Amino acid sequence: MICIRRMTAHDLPLGMRLKSQAGWNQTQADWRRFLAMQPEGCLVAELDGVAVGTGAVTAFESVAWISMVLVEQSVRGRGIGKALLNQALELAAELGCASIRLDATALGQPLYESLGFVPQYELTRYAGVAGPVGSTSSSAPIAVRVARSADWPAILHVDNVITGTQRSKFLSRLFAEDPAAVRVFEHGHRITGYFTLRHGSDAVQLGPCIAETDEAGSALILDALSRYAGNRVYWDLPSDHFAAVQIAKSASVSPQRQFLRMCRGVGVNENRNGLWASSGPELG
Ligand SMILES: CC(C)(COP(=O)(O)OP(=O)(O)OC[C@H]1O[C@@H](n2cnc3c(N)ncnc32)[C@H](O)[C@@H]1OP(=O)(O)O)[C@@H](O)C(=O)NCCC(=O)NCCS
The missing domain is CATH 3.40.630.90 (Aminopeptidase)
Incomplete structure (x- = not known):
């Protein structure tokens, strides 16, 4: 069963492990900044009680950014990314954000398209x-x-x-x-x-x-x-x-x-x- 919960400082090792697995450049300071900016926006996905994914929503008045969407490699393709995104979108709506933005990797793009995100430009x-x-x-x-x-x-x-x-x-x-x-x-x-x-x-x-x-x-x-x-x-x-x-x-x-x-x-x-x-x- 997939369950999404709030991330806390105790989950930093998970965040660091998943970002390293994906070859990303973030540090603990980056994770801590996300937690400080929007504590309720930092999410952990659990699969049968085991933490296997992360995501973050940060609201800037009417604009929300979704980031740090990471799922443990061995359990990808089981709907965990989608569950994280659905929770993130729900939170963004609760925070009153009319625009939701993100920078998609090639792996994330199909997931985001399936949830109604449209391309703006490439970086x-x-x-x-x-x-x-x-x-x-x-x-x-x-x-x-x-x-x-x-x-x-x-x-x-x-x-x-x-x-x-x-x-x-x-x-x-x-x-x-x-x-x-x-x-x-x-x-x-x-x-x-x-x-x-x-x-x-x-x-x-x-x-x-x-x-x-x-x-x-x-x-x-x-x-x-x-x-x-x-x-x-x-x-x-x-x-x-x-x-x-x-x-x-x-x-x-x-x-x-x-x-x-x-x-x-x-x-x-x-x-x-x-x-x-x-x-x-x-x-x-
Ligand atoms: C992107 C990522 C988070 C997706 O997580 P996931 O748990 O495998 O995604 P899901 O199983 O929830 O898939 C959701 C949907 O996207 C589709 N999808 C997921 N990855 C896909 C891929 N590589 N190619 C095509 N479709 C894909 C699934 O088929 C599913 O579609 P459906 O609902 O129509 O069946 C995961 O691949 C990951 O952690 N990648 C490395 C980090 C990364 O690039 N993150 C994205 C940052 S923008």
């Missing part, structure tokens, strides 16, 4: 060891500086305008975890973009990097590639983001895999030209 993960990007790097970092706490409202504003989502409960945690990692692009005393990152188990996940202009986005990314030179990085960006793809092509990173951003319900008005790096396939 490509670029992976490799970061290094400075030659020709443009000399002028890039000039307007990029470390973020200060006074920048917080402006950062949130840029994020909200570009993503169409009120992500403060995610971003505030991310920034508090590693304030020194947060950079902003300032143009005429106005912040037009920001960058931060997460340290994953396999690579540094660049992003989110959100910018109102190509000037801001490219400067923030070039600055990050240069500062994290020598580190293995993942950089997830919309596959058709021309300006970002040009930088990726001249950097020492190459396409590793794709995700399909999908939505169920009301569409979200986002500007994906401003999405210079996704936060990873979890929260947009």
